[in-house]
Amino acid sequence: MEQIFRQSRGERGARHMNPVIAMFAVAVALVAAPVAAQPLGGISSQWSDPDIWDIARGGQLYDDWMVVLEHPEPKGNHPAYPDIGKKKGKATWRCKECHGWDYMGEDGAYGKGGHYTGIKGLRRAVGMEIDELMNIIRDKTHQYTEAMIPDSAVRKLALFVSRGQVGMDQYIDRPSGRARGDLRRGASFFQTVCAICHGFDGATMVSRTATALAAFGDRGYLGTVADDNPWETLHKIRNGQPGVGMVALRVLSVQDQVDVLAYMQTLRRRRQ
Ligand code: HEC
Ligand code: HEC
Incomplete structure (x- = not known):
């Protein structure tokens, strides 16, 4: 598994150099457009990290x-x-x-x-x-x-x-556990990237069987996880979930990731 990932990444880098650079420029332009007032530092430095x-x-x-x-x-x-x-x-x-x-x-x-x-x-x-x-x-x-x-x-x-x-205290208020993020921006990421697997309400765990649901209970809802453990949730937003096919948002700026967390904290805690 480790090996396969390394190879596929290496090959792509070697054979398609120009499209990658072109994609980089397009992506920076797309991401930058709505936040022109913000510095691009976080985004460009993460993109360029091999x-x-x-x-x-x-x-x-x-x-x-x-x-x-x-x-x-x-x-x-x-x-x-x-x-x-x-x-x-x-x-x-x-x-x-x-x-x-x-x-x-x-x-x-x-x-x-x-x-x-x-x-x-x-x-x-x-x-x-x-x-x-x-x-x-x-x-x-x-x-x-x-x-x-x-x-x-x-x-x-x-x-x-x-x-x-990441220094989480900068982004999550420790006493309240609230993420310091922009809900509207967070919603647009969540609805286009996460909802395909977790549902618009964050109540779907794609791989979760009835037995697992019984075992994890309320934790099956992303709103609960984000409320109860914002630090764990931010870690998973950035790196993905071990052992399953989940995206990692590390390529985005930390503030974008925190925006997603802030939005998740507004999702319902359990099915009503
Ligand atoms: C391709 C499908 C997929 C996408 C897209 C996806 N996830 Fe996941 N995610 C999963 C799977 C599968 C699990 C493991 C569920 C389980 O344990 O049953 C998971 C688990 C999680 C967990 C841990 C929940 C827990 O109880 O431990 C969090 C938090 C999470 N995802 C957040 C997100 C966020 C935020 C996004 C969008 C940035 C996202 N996921 C996008 C598939 C996905
Ligand atoms: C059972 C507890 C335990 C687990 C699990 C554990 N560590 Fe540690 N780790 C320690 C302790 C205790 C120290 C401090 C050792 C010392 O100061 O002599 C430490 C120190 C470290 C340090 C040095 C920190 C510093 O400031 O110098 C690093 C880096 C580290 N651990 C990484 C890891 C990683 C990566 C993993 C998982 C693969 C891991 N640890 C798992 C107990 C643990």
């Missing part, structure tokens, strides 16, 4: 590498998972469980409640060398072996940690 897919993939691995890699869950708790933590087994092996959806560890949303571990976040690691980060993921604290997460995936995780994080 690692954008690997970074998004790294974000999915950060979310749940076992699902992305179809790896059976390791036995027992992660060795670095503290006794004070309330989670067991598989959950303790996910990066997000110790470092948080907001990448702030104990300084963020996981500073209290059922996900508390007292472990620090990853904000200090922004901009760190990829090799250094790969070594951390393989170190004595983490103990992720090559058999669990191959080097190609560890590299994507490192790219995500170094270049894929």
Whole structure:
């Protein structure tokens, strides 16, 4: 899977150089038109990042590498998972469980409640060398072996940690959990990009069976997820959902992604 994606991307880059550049110009023009007053920095810099897919993939691995890699869950708790933590087994092996959806560890949303571990976040690691980060993921604290997460995936995780994080406090008001976004802009993205799979009301989970619905309950509605965990939702908007065919909006500016989140927070919480 990893291999196939890499190849297809490489081939396209080599054989169709000019159309890609042309697409770039058209896309910038289209996206820029309605927001001419805003600087283009965010958009153009993300377009020109040749690692954008690997970074998004790294974000999915950060979310749940076992699902992305179809790896059976390791036995027992992660060795670095503290006794004070309330989670067991598989959950303790996910990066997000110790470092948080907001990448702030104990300084963020996981500073209290059922996900508390007292472990620090990853904000200090922004901009760190990829090799250094790969070594951390393989170190004595983490103990992720090559058999669990191959080097190609560890590299994507490192790219995500170094270049894929966003400082969420700038975009989501922490006390209220409200996203600081433009609802009208968010609605236009949601209705044209997300609704095809999730419905205009965000109440459709395309792959969800009756059993899964019974298990997840109210979480089947995007309005609920966006309300209850805006940090998780922003992470998924940017990187996609592990193990399923979902888009990643990383190519858009962070503000556009936050606009989508703000709109999702207006969607209904459950079927009425
Ligand atoms: C069970 C808990 C746990 C899990 C799961 C976990 N980590 Fe960590 N991580 C830690 C602890 C504890 C430290 C601090 C180690 C230290 O300071 O010596 C840390 C530190 C780090 C650091 C260094 C941060 C800094 O500021 O120096 C990075 C980067 C990191 N982890 C990435 C990851 C990634 C990527 C994953 C998933 C593949 C992951 N971690 C999963 C517990 C965890
Ligand atoms: C091609 C189909 C597709 C598109 C387009 C799509 N998604 Fe998804 N999304 C999925 C699938 C499949 C799932 C997993 C559902 C499940 O677990 O049953 C999912 C899950 C999610 C979740 C996690 C829900 C949960 O309970 O954990 C969020 C949040 C989400 N999508 C948001 C979005 C947003 C926002 C957009 C538009 C930017 C979007 N999706 C576009 C297919 C899609």
